[in-house]
Amino acid sequence: MAVKKIHLFNSPVLTLPCRGIVAPITAETEQLALDLKDTLEHHIKKGYGLAAPQIGILQRMFAFVNLRTGNIGIFINPKCDQFSPNIVEQRESCLSYPGLWKSIKRPEWGLFSGLDITGKEMKIKVEGLQARIFFHEIDHLNGQCRVVTKKRR
Numbered sequence: 001m002a003v004k005k006i007h008l009f010n011s012p013v014l015t016l017p018c019r020g021i022v023a024p025i026t027a028e029t030e031q032l033a034l035d036l037k038d039t040l041e042h043h044i045k046k047g048y049g050l051a052a053p054q055i056g057i058l059q060r061m062f063a064f065v066n067l068r069t070g071n072i073g074i075f076i077n078p079k080c081d082q083f084s085p086n087i088v089e090q091r092e093s094c095l096s097y098p099g100l101w102k103s104i105k106r107p108e109w110g111l112f113s114g115l116d117i118t119g120k121e122m123k124i125k126v127e128g129l130q131a132r133i134f135f136h137e138i139d140h141l142n143g144q145c146r147v148v149t150k151k152r153r
Ligand SMILES: [Zn+2]
Pocket: 093, 094, 095, 096, 136, 140, 145
């Protein structure tokens, strides 16, 4: 087990954009995936996703709970290719900002592409809370978290 410390509140790594990961997948990248999985598993009652910058690594990867299977998956270089014109508003929280909740508008579904942990291309269409998790984690990879962003302005 490698449960890492989660960066909180004013940590600068939470505001910086992350670098893309170049395939083929290295042992170092696999280790990052394991660390993200172990750390998310440890906080599973409080969170559905964890992005690499939240454990201090500025690379484009996040771990997420697959709401259908209950397993933790890994998404590398994720991007949203297409999204619903329907917008849904729901409260979100974040493991890096414990205690904060904010109502955030997100598309109802999204079509996402990137790499899985073996470096293979993956495309996945998800909706509802699963899509919300993906949008939230991609924000982190761009150095943003909307649970707090608007308060700073
Ligand atoms: Zn978050």
